[in-house]
Amino acid sequence: MSLTGVCPLSFQEVNVEAGEMAVLQCPSYREYRDGDAEVFWTSHTVDEMKLFNMSTSAEQRQMGVLVHGGILVILRASVNHQGNYSCSFRNSSRRSWISLKVYTGQSRDSEQMNQISKVCYTEEYCQLYCPEKNVRFNTLNITRSGITWHKEGGPSPKDGYFPSVKKEDSGNYTCTRSYLYDGQIYNMTSTVKLDVQPNKITKKAVIILPENKQVFEVDLGSRVMIDCKAVMMSDTDGLFWLSGNSFVDTDTSLPVFYNDTRTEEISMTISLIFRKVSEEDLSKNYTCKLQSAYQTSFVTITLKQKAAPSSYFVALWIVGFVLMVMVLTAIIYAKFKVDIMLFLRRILGCHRTIPDGKSYNACLMYYKSSTDPGLNEDDRKRLESEMKYRFGYSLCRYSPDVVPEREAVLDCIKQSQTVVLVPCSEDSGSGVDLLNSIQASLMKLQTHVVLIKTETGVLSTSSSSEALKLCKAADCVTWKGKSSMLPSSDFWKLLRYYLPAPQRAPRAFI
Structure with a gap:
């Protein structure tokens, strides 16, 4: 059974014989350690179903319940x-x-309820708890x-204590704890x-x-615990730690x-504990x-400060770390260099001037x-518009339907940081042949x-076009x-990467 809005956390099982006192304990948690919570x-x-907290003390006592x-x-x-x-x-x-x-004394499983085991050895003292x-x-x-x-069917030990236990003392012992409440x-x-x-x-x-x-x-200033473990013959045997000739105290x-x-x-086992190892501790x-009643034995130990790491290994570790960082940096840059460059241009404001x-x-x-169908007129207009108005590039251009003077084209190239070559179909205007005539000057x-x-x-290596021969060494965008x-496409990212920073800030960054 559960209630809405309540998260079940844990489950316990308690067995008790009818007529006896039963104690149920609610587990405490870090934020509820106060016993009076x-x-x-x-x-x-x-x-x-009863909410005991809503009952009065008298009602709880009448129900035989204390909370x-x-x-x-x-x-x-x-x-x-x-x-x-x-x-x-x-x-x-x-x-x-x-x-x-709740079980009865006649229950078949009653002997298994609330049972614990104890192992003792013959001719030894034995204390039942x-x-x-x-x-x-x-x-x-x-x-x-x-x-x-x-x-x-056997003698009952006084206070559960056997001075020298025997094999015939094996068996089940019942202990009853009595409590007094309200008389x-x-x-x-x-x-x-x-x-x-x-x-x-x-x-x-x-x-x-x-x-x-x-x-x-050990390290100076560190907390250290050293265990001393011994096999004892009797309860009268003692195990101690000494510092020099003085007994170490148990005061924490x-x-x-x-x-x-x-x-x-x-x-x-007794544990020797150093709260903070000091120089003085190293000298003792x-x-x-x-x-024991038969003999006394001891072992002596000393503390030694840990040696500092070898400078060779420190240097080797630093070199290895630097190499790892360099390799990771190279891998990251190779994969994201386009995005990184565009991001840096935006952050550093490289669009302000043309150098x-x-x-x-x-x-x-x-x-x-002859091997590339080229961009149609609409695509060319879209390309020019996006470069100029969205990304802020300053363009010097000539329409493929207009044949400009050769000197004017060369002057345009001289005043531009980059030349962008756009393919056109064979039936485009005569302006597209101009590139062949200025190829040497370019x-x-x-x-x-x-x-x-x-x-x-x-791009065929056998092409007779002088323009294509020139373009073999150019950066290529598909x-x-x-x-x-789309402004966020790989085409625009790569084209912007190959082009210099625009003269003014782009209208939008993707």
């Missing part, structure tokens, strides 16, 4: 309490679900009232399965890590301290000492081609030439009909 509890049991923030306690669970419960924080769409299952919810019961006015242990006792029962195995402890305690006289390379506020962790019954010896004393950006000329002037050809046109009419 307002939490909404909802019961989705078979009987009805405090993220904790919901059912004092005596029954089958009527079985079902799903949900909790959510105020102003949060996240919801957590908890499934409560009765599990408990991590709950601040005092906030609910609930007080602890002791723990009782029981083993069916009544309520219980929570768990089962601990004890498995007593043959003793595997070696005849002497030994330090496994670190090695004696081991050197640890000190520059150097240690903490301990017992990972197994016969294993213990540190000893991990194992103290070298030129009057025009381009001289527009036409040539006949090559002598070394004017930049841009050739426009159609998609079906072919006109592809309708697709080239």
Whole structure:
């Protein structure tokens, strides 16, 4: 079951024996770590749905339920309490679900519910721990009232403690935690399965890590943790860190301290922690000492500052990095050089002046081609209009139907930064033959030439046209009909790339 607008987040399952106390905990999250944060509890049991936060304390007590923030306690669970419960924080769409299952003592699976396992070894001490919810019961006015242990058909250990456990002590032990609330006792029962195995402890305690006289390379100012791990013979064995001849403290506020962790019954690890490694720390010896009833052993370690990286490797890394950047830059430029150049022209404002004393950006000329159908009259007009009015180029041009004086054409070329050659069909006007007559002068002037050809046109090396021989060394742009009419087409981008910056700012940039 879920509610509109609420996002289910997690799911838990809680098992409890009928008649015992059940504790449901709403998971806390980073933004709701305050134990008193307002939490909404909802019961989705078979009987009805109840919002416990809307109930008074008296009503909750009558229902046998206590609610405090993220904790919901059912004092005596029954089958009527079985079902799903949900909790959510105020102003949060996240919801957590908890499934409560209530079983009876005669249930076939009752022994498997709330059962934990414990492994101990013969002739060793053994301490059984009765599990408990991590709950601040005092906030609910609930007080602890002791723990009782029981083993069916066998002696019950006092406080769950065996001074020297035996194989026959294996079995299931029931622990009952009692709690006092409002003058009544309520219980929570768990089962601990004890498995007593043959003793595997070696005849002497030994330090496994670190090695004696081991050197640890560290960075000055860094946080460092060094573990000392030992196999213990008994609970009376001790493991300590020493700095020189002085014991290291467990106070975490000190520059150097240690903490301990017992990972197994016969294993213990203590960690030497440096908050910030100093020069003084490098000059000291540190000893991990194992103290037992039979012997004392220890290992000594030292700290050493890490060597600075070799200048050779640093230089090699820098060279490699620079080469990688250069290769990537070359690849990016090769792929996007047209767009990059047009972008830089726009940003740098290169359209403001025409250099070298030129009057025009381009001289527009036409040539006949027997291998290229050329541009029709409408396409030529569209080409001229776009170059002049949209992109801001200053043009010197002659119509293919007009035959200008040779000197006038040469003067136009001299005053232009680039010559743009446009193909025309064989039946165009006589003006297209002018290029052949000025071909030698054009090559002598070394004017930049841009050739426009159609998609079906072919530049043949066997062509007798002097114009085509001149155009073999020119930059070439292909006109592809309708697709080239768009200002954002590849045709216009490439043509603008080959042409110099326009005299005035283009009307639009694509």
